[in-house]
Amino acid sequence: MPRLLPAPSVIDVPGGKVINEHVGRIATGHDTVSVAHMIAPGDWSEPAQRPDFDEVTLVLRGVVLVEHDGGITSVEAGQSIITEAGERVRYSCGPDGAEYVAVCLPAFSPDTVNREEDA
Numbered sequence: 001m002p003r004l005l006p007a008p009s010v011i012d013v014p015g016g017k018v019i020n021e022h023v024g025r026i027a028t029g030h031d032t033v034s035v036a037h038m039i040a041p042g043d044w045s046e047p048a049q050r051p052d053f054d055e056v057t058l059v060l061r062g063v064v065l066v067e068h069d070g071g072i073t074s075v076e077a078g079q080s081i082i083t084e085a086g087e088r089v090r091y092s093c094g095p096d097g098a099e100y101v102a103v104c105l106p107a108f109s110p111d112t113v114n115r116e117e118d119a
Contacts, residue, residue: 062077
């Protein structure tokens with residue numbers, strides 16, 4: 001039977017970014033996929049990571065910058081990018097901030113994101 005999800009789970013993170021998880025380990029107990037709506041303030045960034053999951057990022061507003069071994073890819077509103085498990089990436093945005101949706105397969109977990117500050 002279909003299950004209405006009336007509101008996301010808000011995940012508290014440092015740096016001013018808001019994570020609204022609609023589906024995933026916290027919001028629904030799913031470990032195979034997570035879907036989160038992100039709102040990042042201007043000049044936000046996070047440490048580099050080498051996650052154990054694939055991630056699709058769909059930018060709704062602003063620009064998300066994705067640093068990787070091949071350089072930096074600028075992902076604008078209406079565009080998306082796929083990063084693969086095991087790939088070293090670092091996400092940030094410019095002075096206007098960004099709003100985007102992240103889909104992770106399997107679901108995002110603090111234990112599997114492998115941020116460099118945690119290493």
